[in-house]
Amino acid sequence: MAILRSLIAATALLGVAARAQVVGAPFGFAAGTTGGGDASPVAPADESELTEWLADDEPRVILIDKEFNFLGDQCVDCECCIPDSNTCGDAGQNAIEVGIGWCSDYPTTTCTYDNAGLDGLDVSPNKSIVGVGDAGVIRGKGLRLHGTSNIIVQNIHITELNPQYIWGGDGISLDGCDLIWIDHVKVSLVGRQMIVTGYETSGSVTISNSDLDGATDWSASCDGHHYWTVLALGEDDKVTFSNNYIHQTSGRAPKIGASSFWHVLNNYWSDNTGHAFDVSEGNALIEGNVFEDVNSAYTDKGAGSVFAVSSDDESTCSSALGRTCIPNLLTDSNATPVADDAVLSSFPADEEGEITILPVEEVAAYVLANAGVGKLSSTSSSTPVVASSSSVVPIPTSTPVSIPTFIPSPSSSYAAPARVETAIESTSTPTPSSVGSTPHPPSTCSSRRRRRHLHQ
Structure with a gap:
């Protein structure tokens, strides 16, 4: 009987393995x-075995075929x-005291939170983390890709990292x-x-087909919208941000605060009561995106450089890049035209x-149909495919891939995020070197830069 059970389990695992492999190939800056x-x-x-396998030295394809729940240590x-x-009491976010001095200027209180969210799961090099169908959930902890390389994270849902509290956890x-x-x-959450x-x-990164x-x-x-969406502080990062769905947010979607380059294409922003782009440093080429009901899609405020493509910019792109850029589409959204x-x-x-x-x-229809978990198939790719090749714009380069701020608004709904920026950025207490929720040993970055990004 024991042998029979083992055979059944092995057969089941083989079936899962056949259905759960990395689908498609990485494109953009993470190609290869x-x-x-x-x-x-x-x-x-x-959970114990997942934690061990993520952090060991072996190349692995790790299947997330169920929910791994790390909650329970309060x-x-x-x-x-x-x-x-926090001007709205129980509907707002208080902050966890994590020992970095962030709370020193604010009234103290007590709260109950889960310890799991404060430290992410460490991921060592050469790992593929792949969800099976729509079953792959990591609850209570995020992923910590620090000092690592060659990682694929596909088709998983990360959720419930102390959503009540600032410093509760990073996805x-x-x-x-x-x-x-x-x-x-x-x-x-x-x-x-x-x-x-x-x-x-953070080197060469592609973030694609994801649901934020x-x-x-x-x-x-x-207002029921999450403020802390995407924060980019890595020096010299090269990020392709493509085909993602960013919705019901109110800020930092993304905030780019370091000398990096972001190529942002074919994403769908929906229902943002604050700001999408806040580029205080670095460069962002923003093209072919849809902004729907976004209070401030992008702006020329900040020291960073932004080129948000409009119909007037096609000739500029052609002369500089040798191709035509795709204008963005704004519906019921505000933006400052900016083409640096x-x-x-x-x-x-x-x-x-x-x-x-x-x-x-x-873009909107494609993103809604494809972004997020449970939307992979053995025949799908991770880059857009449409019926007519004439309706897409190929962008050839020397490395082919195998598969294809804030601006004040008259609306009062943006007042609270503005206060968030003011309250957090005005303090000068040093932050942890890690951008996760828990302090880690100091890195080589300057204390001046840490102070500037205290609001991380």
Whole structure:
């Protein structure tokens, strides 16, 4: 009987493995990422085994075929504070005291939170983390990709990281890494950033086909929209941000605060009561995206350089890049027209690989049909495919891929996020070197830069 049970279990695992492999190939700046490569897929039995396999030295294809729940170790009546940004009581976010001095200027209080969210799961090099169907959930912890490389994260849902509290946890944290592909991932109900990079270089990264869901009952903007969406602080990062669905947010979607380059294409922003782009440093080429009901899509405020393509910019792109850029589409949204030519001259196009851009009128439908978990198939790719090849814009480069701020608004709904920025950025207490929710040993970044990004 024991032998029969073992055979049944082995057969079931083989069936799961056949259905759960990395689908498609990484494109954009993360082209060439292989993750666990051709390692035999393995499904961890429990949270302990998942933690061990993620952090070991073996190349692995790790199947997330169920929910892994890390919740249960609560800190009861622990020290927290009430930041100025919380003007709505129980519907707002208080902050966990994590020992970095962030709470020093605010009234103290007590709160109960789960310890799991404060530290992410460490991921060592050469790993593919792949969800099976729509069953792959990591609850209570995020992923910590620090000092690692060659990682694929595909088709998993990360959720419930102390969403009531600032510093409650980051969904995916990158720092000192390279060759990272985050694809068909959903992040929801986090206390802090959904995705964050820095301060050490995060290298070549592609974030694609992912669902950043900001719906929450604890909002820094007091309106059920999550404020801390994407924060980019990595020096010299090169990020392709493509085909993602960013919705019910109120800020930092994304905030780019370091000398990096972001190529942002074919994403769908919906229902943002604050700001999408806040580029205080770095460069962002924004093309072929849809902004619907976004209070401030992008602006020329800040020291960073932005080229947000409009119909007037096609000739500029053609002369600088040798191709036509795709204008963005804004519906019931506000933006400051901004087309800084410095972005085009600094675009490392020869490092990005071949990509394909959908015409903007097809973006919303494509993203809604494909972004997030449970939307992979053995025949699908991770770059847009449409019926007529003439309706897409191919962007050839020297590295082909195998598969294809804030501006004040008259609306009072943006007042709370503005207070968040003011309250958090005005203090000068040093932050932890890690951009995760828990302090780590100091890195080589300057204290001046840490102070500037205290609001991380």
